[in-house]
Amino acid sequence: MAYNQEEHDQEDHKKIQYPLDSTCYTILDEIGKGVSAIVYKAICQPMNSSVVAIKAIDLDQSRADLDNIRREAKTMSLLSHPNILKAHCSFTVDHYIWVIMPFMSAGSLQSIISSAFPDGLSEPCIAIVLKETLNALAYLHNQGHLHRDIKSGNILIDSDGTIKLADFGVSASIYEPISAYGSSYSSSSSCLMFTDVAGTPYWMAPEVIHSHTGYSFKADIWSFGITALELAHGRPPLSHLPPSKSLFMKITRKFRFSDYEKTRNSKNYKKFSKSFKDMVGLCLDQDPSKRPSAEKLLKHPFFKCSNKGPDFLVKHILQGMPSVEQRFRQSKIQRQLSLKKSDDENEEDPEQGEISKQRRISGWNFNVQGFELVPVFPVEKDQQISLKQDNDNVVKQVDVSELGSDTSTISSPGSSRQSEVEGAIVCGGDRKILTEIGSGSVSREVMFASLLFLKKSLDDQRQNVMNLISFFHGEQHSVEMSRKDQLIEVIEKLRNELENEKKKNCALQLELEFLKAQYSNE
């Protein structure tokens, strides 16, 4: 059936106003959890007890400030498309913002994959999900909006197989006044560009991480390509690394060979069609200008061949699937078990032992045939931290004890102003080393951008730890949960946050020292 925008808009205007009062809603169950929000299934009594989803965004933990969240609500209220999830309303409840949304009873594709399809979906199912998502994206781009957080966690599915794109928490409009984005928006270049780092690391386009270069609609296309890989393999590339590390790997264009091998030797290696691989390859072009627009991508043979609809998804994905609330409960238990397992493994196999297994690579490309990211090995085999010299590029080793630290060694560019350094952090016991490679593919601005990102993330984590500490001092969570659940959750969070904090602190300090040394050398 052809989609009629006018009819859809008229339907939209007929919608009834949901109450802006939390007492009108009864929470039934927890169904999901994001970085700074919990999602509940609830009923709205004055609306004939209709079922809704409530996203409770904790303002104390949210990266987005109130303005951003208001913008999300505003963006959602102005958009109208069958593949875009539109909120009923939103209002504040203590230090939470409640976004009242239609309940998409099968939850997100991410929750479906993680609970029932760990090795990914079949290609015909992927084609339907991606096509519906791309319809939403094409509409969004035509309206002048970037989504900026395309991933399977933001693609929701209803019991009848309907697909909707959700979560406009970091979306942005190119038509809004520049002041709405502070200094993060620039219209001086030939196309409208954003420069702030937004989104979720594994799905982020390289130009979003290298944010000094600016990015636009094509950043969503990259994330769409990563989402395709996520649906195909069950997880996005580099997701075995912590988010900050995956960002750093993208910036330094390195990731561990052992990790790549893990993916490649997967027993469940699947075959995908040439047109699917080609479509993903187009999205994952390093050069944003070479990626197709959403509208053009819709005309790709991969989508043209797919004539199956939502019923197919019901039959092949949803039938027999536990409810979204059951799945959420299961995933919580699994998370706790895997946390315990990784704790045990860390005790047996300290990080130091891992270092010897690591083999550095100088870049990574998307391989259309193999349908995965492929490492590029450095031309020079020497991976020692050493004095390295080539024609016009000198890299000299500096002992950081000279810079005020007694356990670290960094290599930094020497006399040449053109020298550029790719940094990789290798942590082993208490000896932290910032290594060199003078191949010249990462500039100081990129290094700065990554440092700023790490710093922001560090600040966020510090804030989270402070929140948890105050929670332990007796602050009440606004929604009732069992005491045991709360404690398990808090301990899990605290352990993660502290671990991350420790690693990032260490990395950040070394990198800052390194930059200081670099500048003082000049």
Ligand SMILES: Nc1ncnc2c1ncn2[C@@H]1O[C@H](COP(=O)(O)OP(=O)(O)OP(=O)(O)O)[C@@H](O)[C@H]1O
């Ligand atoms: N309207 C909805 N109906 C049904 N389930 C939902 C709805 N919105 C969210 N969910 C469920 O809650 C989960 C968490 O959603 P949320 O948007 O908070 O986090 P996320 O997108 O997974 O992560 P992030 O915080 O990184 O954006 C989703 O994966 C989905 O399963």
